Amino acid sequence: MTCLAFVRPGDLGIRRRSVLAASLAALTPTVRAQPRTAGPLAVLATTGMIGDLVREIGGERVRVDVLMGAGVDPHLYRATREDVAKMLRADVIFYNGLLLEGKLTDAFVRVARAGRPVYAVTELLPEETLIQPDGASGHFDPHVWMDPRAWSRAAELIAATLARHDPDGAAVFERNLRVLLARIAALDAYAEQVLATIPARQRVLVTAHDAFNYFARRYGIEVQGIQGLSTESEAGLRRLQELVELLIERRIPAVFVETSVPDRNVLALVEGAAARGHRVAVGGALFSDAMGAPGTYEATYVGMMDHNVTTIARALGGTAPERGFQNRLGTRR
């Protein structure tokens, strides 16, 4: 199936998951809003994970602006006046959706009303790709990029959408997409291989918030976030105690902080376990909802995932090369 066949034109307006996306779909023109002037397509992406896909697929035919940089938490991010101005200047806007950017709702509606095409990449994916966790009151988990196979479907959607807005670029997008999908598939195969080396008893990933459910589904690892699906909900003392028990019982060697979430809860777990005589290490800082510093390998989707996979495998007693699957961790791009 080619990427262009994957998304039939009508699908973009139908397969939506939220009231917001449905209302944006109604506002988003089915044909291009305005004829584009010459030059690259101006694309605005909310997160680095989306922006990187657009950059890889679009190549020189797009100019990508990313709203949220390294270390920024999308659950809490509020749009500034300048952000809205940037969205209004963009030819196409991609956001994650499924309430990841919960505080940007008003901005998206305003921008869509002004005639800008706004697409929620995860909400356009087939429902079987998505996870609906217990206790999430019917909401889907927005952290889809944590499963490279699912994120590859998002890449296909992005390629198809770019081709709708720049039909002359369709062949280029298709070619770039194939290269990107092959790289993501290689990363996925590496992840499968090294994560399988973690001893069964220790296959538990304890992190700051519930960002790793898709990772868990793909690689058969149990995940326990201290905070829930969004960092908006504070962790209770009871949740911390539960997790200390789990660390002791399963003799889990490491827990992980996240670059876009304060580390106080994770450190409280380490202290709680230490007080009970179980030494737990901080296994490293994972890129959950944001990528690495600009210009580094970790500021690419493949690089951030390589970092996560390698860090997790090594800290939980598995075997993985120190510098990841391409020997590029810790290098500049």
Ligand code: ZN
């Ligand atoms: Zn999150």
